[in-house]
Amino acid sequence: MARTTGSPGPRALPVRLVQKVSSTRLFARLAPRVIPPLDRGVHRLSGGRVLLSARMLPGVILTSTGARSGLPRRTPLACVPQEGGGWLLIGSNFGRPAHPAWTRNLLAHPDATVDWQGRDIPVTARLLTGAERAAAWRAALALWPPYAVYQSxxxxxxxxxxxxxxxxxxxxxAREP
Structure with missing residues (x-):
């Protein structure tokens, strides 16, 4: 996905506008109820080809194992793609007080799957701490500055x-003979 760098182009205003809107408390209250179900529905209907929120940010559908239930849980999430493969996931929960459920799931069951650009990819999640987290946080802020508002x-x-x-x-x- 093309990101706005350097001089503002035709997509610069919409990105900045969405960033401003996504930093509001109203957005934090409404978005978790609207965006994930909408993303899941469109993703399913398009056969995994379309993730609406990915129009602004790179995104994956994370399939993790429920920490308590043990059942598969599908969650559309913004991500920070990494060079050489891999992704960063930010548990911002739109700046709401509690950690999002998917983060508890990954702590309990780090093996998961992401749907990235229509392909299911097995992954292992690791919670970052210290300097490694700080570097990843800077990369996340470079991609999506509203994360700083969420943290505040x-x-x-x-x-x-x-x-x-x-x-x-x-x-x-493997199949049984």
């Missing part, structure tokens, strides 16, 4: 995860 609203430290590709479980794909 909450007392918790927003969780940042690095997802790395893993080899698919061969046993899971």
């Amino acid at each position: 609203r909450v007392e918790r430290e927003i969780r940042v995860f690095r997802l790395t590709r893993r080899e698919p479980d061969r046993a899971a794909g």
